[in-house]
Amino acid sequence: MSDLAEQVAAWENDTAVDAISAAERKRVYTALYQSHLPKLDDAGIVDYNQNRGIVELSTAAEQIDPYLEMDARDDITWCKRYLALAGVGSVAVAASSFGIPPFGGLADLSLAVLVVVAFALVAIAHTVDARNAPTTGEQSPAIEGE
Incomplete structure (x- = not known):
């Protein structure tokens, strides 16, 4: 969970993981802990053990891959x-x-x-x-x- 919070904070702040502040990490950690991960767990997308802070993708997560894949076409806008x-x-x-x-x-x-x-x-x-x-x-x- 800690690694996930750091990585998401880095993405959100467009910086490297080692350059995020404690406040940025804590804000993301709190949002993941209180809201996002429990919802993803309820939907069956992740297996989230809140007590141990462990997050793993579930097998059902593959079903949403087509919606998450990015269109990599490199054409004129x-x-x-x-x-x-x-x-x-x-x-x-x-x-x-x-x-x-x-x-x-x-x-x-x-x-x-x-x-x-x-x-x-x-x-x-x-x-x-x-x-x-x-x-x-x-x-x-x-x-x-x-």
Whole structure:
């Protein structure tokens, strides 16, 4: 239990285990002892012996692994895709204003429709991706000593 409290405190404070303060460790220890571990024990996720301070994963913990796995895709974030599309749209509008091909021959309304359709397609792809993504894409923190 003590090792677990130290590791969680280090994750929460984005620091190494040996750099956490006694207050940070105690705050996490108290929360684990009074709330989190008893609830996880009741749910069958961990086997928690409160008197001895021993915590072990139960065999049922494997059932929640798919929900805890992180999406390790290393692709472009959606905000960058929208930003790039806005940049391309701006360049297209500027090219149209100055008569630069191929946008110079497009009517303003046609160009506006083209940009709106492009944003709609990216938004649809974003929605589909978000619905199919198992997690937020955050990397899980490394456990010291592994």
